[in-house]
Amino acid sequence: MIVTTTQTVPNQPTREILGVVAGEAVFGANVFRDIFASVRDIVGGRSDGYQKVFRDGREAAIEDMVEEARVLGADAVVAVDIDYETVGKSMLMVSANGTAVKLG
Secondary structure (H helix, E strand, O other): OEEOOOOOEOOEOEEEEEEEEEEEEEEEOOHHHHHHHHHHHHHOOOOHHHHHHHHHHHHHHHHHHHHHHHHHOOOEEEEEEEEEEEEOOOEEEEEEEEEEEEEO
């Protein structure tokens, strides 16, 4: 399955637009990760724990979106947009949205 943020797949004409597809993932960041991130905020540096949560969330949301596109019989998902939101104090919601298409 081709997944792209562009409006079309280069050198591949779009034969049919199947509709909007979406995937969501909600992850909790645990207390220990929060504590280490706070320490890192003070001393500087990257928060590997949070980076992993963001990466895992993005991958899970895209995977769910692609599965929805497969059910529709899509060859690709174009115009993909990924959004991150916080829910509560330490929950991360990632959503991936795009348009499922058949290529011709």
